[in-house]
Structures are given as C-alpha cells and as structure tokens.
Amino acid sequence: VNHSPLFCKIIVSGLISHFQSVYFTANFPEQIVDNLPADISTGIYYGWASVGSGDVHKMVVSIGWNPYYKNMKKSMETHIIHTFEEDFYGEILNVAIVGYLRPEKNFDSLESLISAIQGDIEEAKKRLDLPEHLKLKDDNFFQVSKSKIMNGH
Ligand SMILES: Cc1cc2nc3c(=O)[nH]c(=O)nc-3n(C[C@H](O)[C@H](O)[C@H](O)COP(=O)(O)O)c2cc1C
Ligand SMILES: Nc1ncnc2c1ncn2[C@@H]1O[C@H](COP(=O)(O)OP(=O)(O)O)[C@@H](O)[C@H]1O
Numbered sequence: 071v072n073h074s075p076l077f078c079k080i081i082v083s084g085l086i087s088h089f090q091s092v093y094f095t096a097n098f099p100e101q102i103v104d105n106l107p108a109d110i111s112t113g114i115y116y117g118w119a120s121v122g123s124g125d126v127h128k129m130v131v132s133i134g135w136n137p138y139y140k141n142m143k144k145s146m147e148t149h150i151i152h153t154f155e156e157d158f159y160g161e162i163l164n165v166a167i168v169g170y171l172r173p174e175k176n177f178d179s180l181e182s183l184i185s186a187i188q189g190d191i192e193e194a195k196k197r198l199d200l201p202e203h204l205k206l207k208d209d210n211f212f213q214v215s216k217s218k219i220m221n222g223h
C-alpha cells in the first residue's frame with residue numbers, strides 16, 4: 071500500500087479504563103473512531119505524535135476492539151514513545167498515522183500482550199527511521215500548532 075498519512079488533531083479525553091493500563095494510551099474521542107475512513111482496518115499502526123506545540127515523537131496506535139479485553143466498543147488509542155512528566159488530558163494531540171504493523175490479536179496472558187506491544191514499539195521505531203517517514207516529523211501539520219494561529223490568515 072502507498073497511502074498518504076492520516077492526520078488528526080484531537081483533544082485527549084480520559085478514563086474509560088478498567089484498571090491499571092499496561093501502557094499509557096491516549097484515547098481518541100468516540101466521534102473520531104466512528105468516522106474513520108472506511109479503508110482503515112482495525113489493527114496496530116505507527117506514526118508520529120505531538121502534544122500541543124511540543125516535540126514530535128514516534129508513536130503506535132491501536133484501533134479496534136482489543137480482543138484480549140473483549141471491549142464492546144471500538145476504540146482508538148495511541149501510545150507515544152516518550153516519557154512525559156505528567157498526563158495531558160484536555161490537551162491537543164496531533165497524530166500522523168503513517169503505516170500498518172499487524173492485525174489485533176487475542177493473547178493467553180497479559181505478559182504476552184505486553185511483549186507484543188513491546189515488539190510493536192521496536193518495529194515502529196525502526197520503520198520510522200526510514201527517510202520517507204523521518205521527513206514527516208517536519209511536516210507543516212506539526213508546525214502550525216507551534217506558531218500562533220492567526221484567525222484564518
Ligand atoms: C501498540 C499496541 C498494540 C496493541 N495490541 C493489542 C492486541 O493485539 N490485542 C488487544 O487485545 N489489545 C491490544 N492493545 C490494546 C491494549 O489492550 C490496551 O491498551 C489496553 O486495553 C489498555 O486500555 P486502557 O488505556 O483503556 O486502559 C494494544 C495497544 C497498543 C498500544
Ligand atoms: N507516553 C504516553 N503516551 C500516551 N499517553 C500518555 C503517555 N504518558 C502519559 N500519558 C497520559 O496518560 C493518559 C492515558 O493513560 P491510560 O492509563 O491509558 O488511561 P486512559 O486511557 O483510561 O485515559 C493519556 O491520556 C495521557 O494524558
């Protein structure tokens with residue numbers, strides 16, 4: 071496939087958690103999840119993300135029903151590969167999804183879910199170092215939030 075990236079800006083909302091998360095994942099609002107392009111299949115994707123006008127980091131996104139948790143509602147959540155000082159509920163999350171890693175799977179233990187996610191992170195880091203992906207870090211999409219928004223001008 072040779073898709074252009076899928077860009078979204080969302081306001082990070084909180085707490086649909088069952089319990090302690092295995093990885094921090096910022097949830098996309100329901101309206102975004104329900105209105106994803108039809109050709110986006112469920113599964114694990116990778117790309118770039120920034121919070122507000124902050125630095126652009128590598129990230130992984132999970133889209134689907136999380137078979138391991140048997141969710142009733144489709145979700146979309148992103149784990150940014152960076153350690154933040156604090157959470158960022160209510161802030162603007164800028165996301166550029168650039169590629170697909172794998173379909174969602176069920177696992178027979180939490181440990182195997184965690185090691186799958188760890189594998190996704192390593193694979194995403196590697197792929198995002200390709201020049202074609204690296205250049206997106208400097209895309210105007212991430213720049214606009216760094217400059218003052220000038221009311222349509
Ligand atoms: C990179 C990545 C890959 C994931 N892969 C799967 C998967 O294959 N199957 C699954 O059931 N959940 C998968 N998950 C979702 C986790 O189950 C999810 O983050 C967990 O339900 C925590 O949700 P919470 O943030 O709402 O607490 C993945 C999450 C990430 C970030
Ligand atoms: N590296 C990170 N990637 C994603 N979210 C992070 C990260 N570090 C801190 N957070 C914060 O953690 C929140 C997600 O935490 P999580 O435990 O998944 O709870 P929930 O998904 O139920 O809100 C994000 O909304 C964000 O505010």
Ligand SMILES: [Mg+2]
Pocket residue numbers: 091093094095096097147
């Ligand atoms: Mg989460």
